[in-house]
Amino acid sequence: MNAPEPYKSTPVFDENTLPAGLRKEHRTKAGVWGIIRVLEGRLRYRVLDPITETILDPDHPGLVLPDQPHFVEPLGAMRMQVDFYDRNPSA
Template identity: 45%
Template sequence: MSRGPAGSVLLPDGSRPYKRTPVFTESTVPAALRADHSTKAGVWGLLQVNAGSLTYVVAETGEETVLDAGASAVIRPQERHRVVIDGPVEFFVEFHRVGGG
C-alpha cells in the first residue's frame, strides 16, 4: 500500500471504481455512516467532500481527519471507520476494487 503526502493512504495501483453512493448532506447522511462500519474484503472507499466539512475517524486508532470541500480520504478494506458531521456538508463515497469488476 502506498502513502501520499503527510502519510495519507492512496488507492492501490490498478483499482477501478465500480459503485458510488448518492451525494449526502448533513440532513440525509444515513445513521449507519455516523456509526463504526467497514467495507467488505477487497473493497476500497474514496470519501469525497464536495462542500462544507466533516471529520473522518478510523475506529481502531482513533485517528481523526477533518476534510474540507475538495478533500478526500481513502478507506481501506475492512477498516472500521465513521464520519462526524457538525455542520453543512455534501459528500459521497466511491467504491473501488483492484483489477476487473
C-alpha cells in the same frame, strides 16, 4: 497507468440525509476501498483501527481501507459522496 474508476458510488448526502449507518462504526468488505469525497463543507472522519481522526473538505478526501472500522460526522452544512473501488485507488 490511469487511476481506477469506481465500480459504485453512493448518492450525494448532506448533513440531514447522511444515513445513520455511516455515522456509527461500519466497514467496507475485504477487497473494497472507498474514497470519501466532500463536495461542500467539512466532515470528521474517524478510523478506529488504528485510531485516527481527520477533517475532510473538498481539497482533502478520505481513503477508506478494506475492512477498516470507521465512521463520519458532519461538521455543519456539508455534501459528500463515497466512491468504491476493487483495488487501491491511490496505488
